[in-house]
Amino acid sequence: MDIRNSLPDGNWQLTEQRTTLNEPEHYSAKLQAILAGLRKTSNAERNLNVFLLFAKLGDVLGHYLPFFTTLLFAGRISRVDKEKIILRVAWRVGCAYEWIHHTKLAQLLRIDVDEVSSLAVEHSESWSPRVAAYVRATDELLTSKTLTTEAWNDLRVHLSDEQIIEFCFLVGHYVMVAMTINASGIPVEPQYLQSH
Numbered sequence: 001m002d003i004r005n006s007l008p009d010g011n012w013q014l015t016e017q018r019t020t021l022n023e024p025e026h027y028s029a030k031l032q033a034i035l036a037g038l039r040k041t042s043n044a045e046r047n048l049n050v051f052l053l054f055a056k057l058g059d060v061l062g063h064y065l066p067f068f069t070t071l072l073f074a075g076r077i078s079r080v081d082k083e084k085i086i087l088r089v090a091w092r093v094g095c096a097y098e099w100i101h102h103t104k105l106a107q108l109l110r111i112d113v114d115e116v117s118s119l120a121v122e123h124s125e126s127w128s129p130r131v132a133a134y135v136r137a138t139d140e141l142l143t144s145k146t147l148t149t150e151a152w153n154d155l156r157v158h159l160s161d162e163q164i165i166e167f168c169f170l171v172g173h174y175v176m177v178a179m180t181i182n183a184s185g186i187p188v189e190p191q192y193l194q195s196h
Contacts, residue, residue: 130157141171
């Protein structure tokens with residue numbers, strides 16, 4: 001199936017795969033255990049390509065994962081809000097892999113499919129003030145690497161200062177992941193592809 005059938009309109013970076021994704025047995029026992037844990041957490045029969053890509057970090061992966069998992073699953077911003085922010089990052093950065101996987105996570109969190117689709121357009125009248133603030137701030141961070149006073153104040157209506165800092169970390173983290181995925185060209189697993 002053509003990956004484009006699983007994506008909304010956008011500036012998707014569909015690079016040819018540039019690096020080999022080695023199976024766990026290629027790695028140390030420590031990394032094999034980490035990959036097994038990620039497979040279990042992901043409820044996947046096989047290792048997701050993104051985690052096989054991360055395994056190339058070697059011992060750094062064991063230090064990175066607590067940050068990554070805490071940022072995604074804990075913190076002060078709700079999981080539902082985080083997925084909306086991540087989807088906006090994925091669309092803006094053109095990361096098909098990130099978009100498709102986080103669309104699935106959004107479905108598990110019962111985020112309405114129309115709301116997910118709305119995060120892949122320049123502007124939508126359907127956005128709540130909260131989502132509009134997230135979108136504006138995400139777009140500003142990606143464009144100018146900072147927030148205007150207006151964007152900060154829009155966020156402050158919905159988030160504490162501590163949450164706004166977490167928001168910036170979340171956006172920055174998923175830009176890092178998206179850029180790495182885009183540059184390496186890892187493919188989306190076939191079971192995640194479907195028409196949108």
